[in-house]
Amino acid sequence: MAPLLRHSGAMDLKPYVDSVRAELMIAAAAGGDDARALAERLVAPLESAIRLTLLSALSNAADEITRELAPGSVDLRLRGLDPSFVVALPQAEQWDEEPRGATMAPPVDEEGATARINFRPPEHLKARIDEAAGREGLSVNAWLVRAVSGVLNNVRPGRHSSGGAQSYTGWVR
DSSP, rough: OOOOEOOOOOOOOHHHHHHHHHHHHHHHTTTHHHHHHHHHHHHHHHHHHHHHHHHHHHHHHHHHHHHHHHTTTTEEETTTTTEEEEEEEOOGGGGGGGOTTTTOOOOOOOOOOOOOOOOOOHHHHHHHHHHHHHHHHHOOOHHHHHHHHHHHHHTTTOOOOOOOOOOOOOOOO
8 A cells, every 4th residue: 555645635615616606797797787697596506516527627637647646646535525635655665576567657766857768669669659658548758657667677687588488577468
């Protein structure tokens, strides 16, 4: 289980709902008294729809962030009507274990530095990489980092094929 990094306090959606309400009332005021009266009647039922839409957007954002953090995660939790986020990072010793498949992400060094390389795969391979990254909802770069990390984490010093027999290590999806 990943250790809990942070549990944020509950996020108050009221200011966002109030902002949409205020904008609706400003727009209705331009339409006269009848439009303003109609907007006032619509505001209460719309509050629930606005709140659900905001929760859906927050949930989708947490899912996207989780895909990039894997095996860490970001969870959206509700306490009453108020959402909060829980961020969990992978345990440090997890990187010393055998990889558990395509969801394994590489460790980031202490400085968080990245390096740039040029990678020129053949067209047919690039198309397959694009497709695989899309299936997992990842950028091509994030997918390639995971794939390479998974392969490299599974390679042990001194492992190689002997004689005429070939052996393969790694993962298959």
